[in-house]
Amino acid sequence: MRVNVASLAFLCFLSLVHGDDPSRFFNWNITFGNIYPLGVPQQGILVNGQFPGPDIYCVTNDNLIINVHNSLTEPFLISWNGIQQRRNSWEDGVYGTNCPIPPGKNFTYILQVKDQIGSFFYFSSLDFHKAAGGFGGIRILSRPRIPIPFSDPSGDFTVLIGDWYKANHTALKARLDRGKKLPFPDGILVNGRGPNGASFTVDPGKTYRFRVSNVGLQNSLNIRFQGHKMKLVEVEGTHTLQNTYSSLDVHAGQSCSFLVTMDQLPQDYYIAVSTRFTDPVLITTAVLHYSNSGRRVNGPPPGGPTIQIDWSLNQAKSIRTNLTASGPRPNPQGSYHYGMINTSSTIRLANSAALVNGKQRYAVNSVSFIPSETPLKLADYYKISGVFRLGSISDNPTGQKEYLDTSVMPADFRAFVEIIFENKESIIQSWHLDGYSFWVVGMDGGQWSPANRKEYNLRDAVARCTTQVYPRSWTAIYVALDNVGMWNVRSEFWARRYLGQQFYLRVYSPVNSIRDEYPIPKNALLCGRAAGRHTRPL
Ligand SMILES: *[C@@H]1O[C@H](CO)[C@@H](O)[C@H](O)[C@H]1NC(C)=O
Ligand SMILES: *[C@@H]1O[C@H](CO)[C@@H](O)[C@H](O)[C@H]1NC(C)=O
Ligand SMILES: *[C@@H]1O[C@H](CO)[C@@H](O)[C@H](O)[C@H]1NC(C)=O
Ligand SMILES: *[C@@H]1O[C@H](CO)[C@@H](O)[C@H](O)[C@H]1NC(C)=O
Ligand SMILES: *[C@@H]1O[C@H](CO)[C@@H](O)[C@H](O)[C@H]1NC(C)=O
Numbered sequence: 001m002r003v004n005v006a007s008l009a010f011l012c013f014l015s016l017v018h019g020d021d022p023s024r025f026f027n028w029n030i031t032f033g034n035i036y037p038l039g040v041p042q043q044g045i046l047v048n049g050q051f052p053g054p055d056i057y058c059v060t061n062d063n064l065i066i067n068v069h070n071s072l073t074e075p076f077l078i079s080w081n082g083i084q085q086r087r088n089s090w091e092d093g094v095y096g097t098n099c100p101i102p103p104g105k106n107f108t109y110i111l112q113v114k115d116q117i118g119s120f121f122y123f124s125s126l127d128f129h130k131a132a133g134g135f136g137g138i139r140i141l142s143r144p145r146i147p148i149p150f151s152d153p154s155g156d157f158t159v160l161i162g163d164w165y166k167a168n169h170t171a172l173k174a175r176l177d178r179g180k181k182l183p184f185p186d187g188i189l190v191n192g193r194g195p196n197g198a199s200f201t202v203d204p205g206k207t208y209r210f211r212v213s214n215v216g217l218q219n220s221l222n223i224r225f226q227g228h229k230m231k232l233v234e235v236e237g238t239h240t241l242q243n244t245y246s247s248l249d250v251h252a253g254q255s256c257s258f259l260v261t262m263d264q265l266p267q268d269y270y271i272a273v274s275t276r277f278t279d280p281v282l283i284t285t286a287v288l289h290y291s292n293s294g295r296r297v298n299g300p301p302p303g304g305p306t307i308q309i310d311w312s313l314n315q316a317k318s319i320r321t322n323l324t325a326s327g328p329r330p331n332p333q334g335s336y337h338y339g340m341i342n343t344s345s346t347i348r349l350a351n352s353a354a355l356v357n358g359k360q361r362y363a364v365n366s367v368s369f370i371p372s373e374t375p376l377k378l379a380d381y382y383k384i385s386g387v388f389r390l391g392s393i394s395d396n397p398t399g400q401k402e403y404l405d406t407s408v409m410p411a412d413f414r415a416f417v418e419i420i421f422e423n424k425e426s427i428i429q430s431w432h433l434d435g436y437s438f439w440v441v442g443m444d445g446g447q448w449s450p451a452n453r454k455e456y457n458l459r460d461a462v463a464r465c466t467t468q469v470y471p472r473s474w475t476a477i478y479v480a481l482d483n484v485g486m487w488n489v490r491s492e493f494w495a496r497r498y499l500g501q502q503f504y505l506r507v508y509s510p511v512n513s514i515r516d517e518y519p520i521p522k523n524a525l526l527c528g529r530a531a532g533r534h535t536r537p538l
């Protein structure tokens with residue numbers, strides 16, 4: 001990690017920094033560089049020369065001040081998967097909220113990890129940059145006073161897993177732009193390395209925390225430690241019941257952390273990561289190296305589940321909140337009784353794939369999203385008409401033929417809504433909502449109907465920011481819309497997102513108060529039809 005303490009003068013310019021909470025400064029230079037994770041050289045996106053990028057370590061309520069210098073030859077943005085940015089969608093770093101940082105320019109993100117703990121990641125959000133790198137881990141530690149429901153581990157590792165292509169991001173993007181699907185990926189990386197490239201050194205007898213994020217482009221991945229058990233402790237900021245698993249599914253865009261005790265003979269062991277629900281199955285391995293090891297890894301890596309959906313569904317249902325453990329605050333996680341609140345509305349979102357004008361597109365409720373040149377958040381703020389229409393996406397599947405639009409769904413601040421993700425396709429889907437953490441109250445096979453509400457978990461479901469939806473299945477979530485802003489709702493199946501499977505949820509408060517939403521940052525980049533405006537009235 002590189003933390004650069006900037007000058008006090010710079011601090012004064014950052015009017016949004018919450019004075020009482022500590023600030024951490026990061027100075028990041030984004031460059032292209034040669035990487036060869038699968039043995040062939042390709043163009044990667046590096047953060048301060050690193051692939052993957054450096055981890056962000058922080059503590060609940062810290063302000064993160066991240067000056068991103070774009071030294072690429074193309075526009076660039078970073079987004080923060082799971083960082084809620086309360087009242088502050090201005091810093092979300094997606095095309096709907098921020099102007100791209102032009103080549104050779106910089107932009108300073110100012111975020112606060114308000115009331116959050118847990119394991120997350122950042123990623124490059126524009127074009128198909130995610131296929132080239134520009135991602136890294138984010139860990140938010142609890143404040144010292146707040147008890148954690150397990151003993152301090154002897155070490156804490158970031159494990160970024162994801163499927164990978166040997167083709168560069170420009171080639172993949174060009175293929176998608178031509179209206180073609182992407183082929184099956186070429187391999188799986190662990191921390192940017194191919195087979196046995198990543199190694200984790202541990203001491204015998206000790207217990208370590210592993211924070212796993214699936215930063216890949218589409219595949220659900222299963223991770224397992226040869227000869228060892230994994231005790232799940234956290235998913236995306238929720239402390240879970242500490243169940244023990246022999247392997248865990250981590251779907252695209254998801255993060256979790258677990259403890260592993262080094263209680264086996266002193267030797268090296270495989271950490272195996274393989275694709276789920278695919279034929280063929282891709283597999284890679286990393287090395288768990290005991291510091292007193294007398295033997296290298298050899299033989300076949302441990303096998304895992306492959307196409308079994310029920311296995312995965314049952315595992316997902318076993319992942320629940322420890323109601324008595326604390327989260328970011330001293331009071332127990334169970335003190336917010338989400339199951340006792342009446343929902344004010346139901347939104348149903350159905351994904352689909354279709355050819356539109358002869359090209360492959362992907363849609364939500366029949367709308368395939370196309371970005372506008374003016375970020376939606378800026379168009380909203382400056383009241384620039386003609387950029388998007390509220391209600392340009394229905395809150396229920398319409399059965400219409402797929403079409404292109406810049407889809408924005410309106411929602412009321414403080415509403416408590418039920419969202420049903422309906423997946424009638426044979427692929428595994430993964431949905432993410434920026435700005436929020438939501439309760440995953442139910443998932444099952446078939447078509448959702450109101451009768452399914454009887455099987456919801458209204459007691460100890462986990463709150464997280466990304467949920468899978470199994471093939472020909474549905475997933476139901478509850479979310480308290482308590483964060484004003486323009487928030488991206490997206491498929492984490494990256495080619496699908498790129499070709500339109502996303503939209504923006506505009507959570508609106510008619511009261512124009514900084515208690516509900518921060519003012520536009522003074523350093524906001526302005527582009528499209530917002531170019532030349534002033535960020536603040538003088
Ligand atoms: C970023 O890195 C490039 C290549 O090393 C270098 O030329 C450039 O000066 C760096 N920019 C900043 C802002 O550090
Ligand atoms: C760009 O970086 C400089 C310091 O290197 C900083 O003073 C300036 O505010 C940054 N620009 C933006 C738009 O954040
Ligand atoms: C990306 O891949 C394409 C197709 O293989 C190739 O023509 C191009 O030179 C590559 N670009 C870089 C920067 O490696
Ligand atoms: C739940 O958290 C408490 C700490 O509040 C801990 O003592 C207990 O072991 C945890 N229970 C499970 C099942 O993980
Ligand atoms: C929820 O709705 C039920 C039935 O309409 C009603 O009886 C109950 O009072 C409501 N609860 C709350 C907390 O508003």
